[in-house]
Amino acid sequence: MSKAPSVPEGLGFFPGYLDRREQERLVETIRSVVASAPLYTPEMPRTGKPMSVRMTNCGALGWVTDRDGGYRYQKTHPRTGAPWPPIPERLLGIWRDVSGDEQLPEACLVNFYDDDARMGLHQDKDEQNLVAPVVSISLGDACLFRIGGTERKDPTKSFRLESGDIVVLGGASRLRFHGVDRIYPSTSTLLKNGGRINLTLRRVGLNT
Numbered sequence: 001m002s003k004a005p006s007v008p009e010g011l012g013f014f015p016g017y018l019d020r021r022e023q024e025r026l027v028e029t030i031r032s033v034v035a036s037a038p039l040y041t042p043e044m045p046r047t048g049k050p051m052s053v054r055m056t057n058c059g060a061l062g063w064v065t066d067r068d069g070g071y072r073y074q075k076t077h078p079r080t081g082a083p084w085p086p087i088p089e090r091l092l093g094i095w096r097d098v099s100g101d102e103q104l105p106e107a108c109l110v111n112f113y114d115d116d117a118r119m120g121l122h123q124d125k126d127e128q129n130l131v132a133p134v135v136s137i138s139l140g141d142a143c144l145f146r147i148g149g150t151e152r153k154d155p156t157k158s159f160r161l162e163s164g165d166i167v168v169l170g171g172a173s174r175l176r177f178h179g180v181d182r183i184y185p186s187t188s189t190l191l192k193n194g195g196r197i198n199l200t201l202r203r204v205g206l207n208t
Contacts (some may be wrong), residue, residue, distance in 0.1 A: 008157075008176060010149060012133075012168030023139055023164050023190055029088045030110060030139075032199060033058045037077050037087040039112055042108060045070035051116040059087045059107040061204050063126065071126045073107060073204050087201070091137075095201050098168055099133050105201040113196040115142065119180040121148060121156070124202065126167065132203035135169030139163050139197040142187040148177040163188045163196075 007013050039054040048067030057063060062075040062084045072111065076083055085109045095105055111119075125135050138161045145167070148156035158181060161167065169176065183196055191197070 007135070007159075008149075008173050010169075010173035011147065011176070012036065012098065012166075012170060012173030014166040014168070015162070016164050017094075017098070017166045018079055018137070018139075018164035020164075020190075026090060026137075026199075027139060027190060027197070029090050030199070033085050033088065033110060035153075037062075037082070038079065038185075039110075040053070040077075040079050043067050053111045055112065056084075056110045057107060058085045058091075058110065059105060060084070061107045062108055063109050065091040069194050073126065091199065091201060094137065094166070095135055098166055099135050100168075101202075101203070102134050103132070103203060105132075106204045109198075109200045111198040111200070113141075113180065113183050114197065115141075115183055115185040115194065117180075117183060117196075121146065121152065121177045121179040123150075123177055124200075127202060127204045127205060128206045129203050130174060133168050133174065135201040136169070137199040137201075138165045138167075139186050139199070140191040141194060141196045142184040143196055144181040144184070146179050146181050150175050150177070152177055160184070163190050174191045201203065 035057045041050045043066045046174045065071045142162045146156050146158045148154045
């Protein structure tokens with residue numbers, strides 16, 4: 001089971017929240033999502049540089065980014081043009097359990113990290129609603145998670161996230177900078193070909 005040092009104010013950390021059987025069921029659920037909304041490689045705004053993760057979404061809205069449009073939410077898959085599949089009930093149940101928010105998320109980002117993928121320090125601030133928490137679920141190989149303050153220059157601390165761990169960015173931690181410094185290959189047998197899946201549940205609008 002993962003153990004964190006003292007975590008920042010407002011950060012919810014639930015190590016080992018999902019047991020192995022629950023993780024396996026959730027992976028099967030995500031495979032159904034990916035069958036409907038295939039993984040693709042997002043691009044950085046302005047430069048068009050490909051990100052190191054592959055991603056997709058489920059829910060009424062999906063988070064996307066590309067060179068011309070930048071960071072945004074939209075109702076359709078940027079490659080297929082099809083609406084995103086709904087958020088599975090299994091994920092909504094997790095949201096109800098850990099978020100402390102009565103209203104349901106509109107978006108769930110599905111990020112796949114291979115052994116070399118990273119996610120630089122960033123804030124989740126593309127939503128109109130910056131009060132509702134962000135719920136992040138880890139599946140597969142462990143990663144080194146970094147979190148700082150609300151300014152990029154603020155000091156950071158890092159701790160390891162294992163498969164089945166959940167982090168909730170809420171309250172004073174909602175706009176903290178955070179990222180993934182590295183993946184620890186072959187630390188989990190959950191995914192047949194290795195790698196890490198991160199599921200991020202978010203509310204987007206102000207009145208939903």
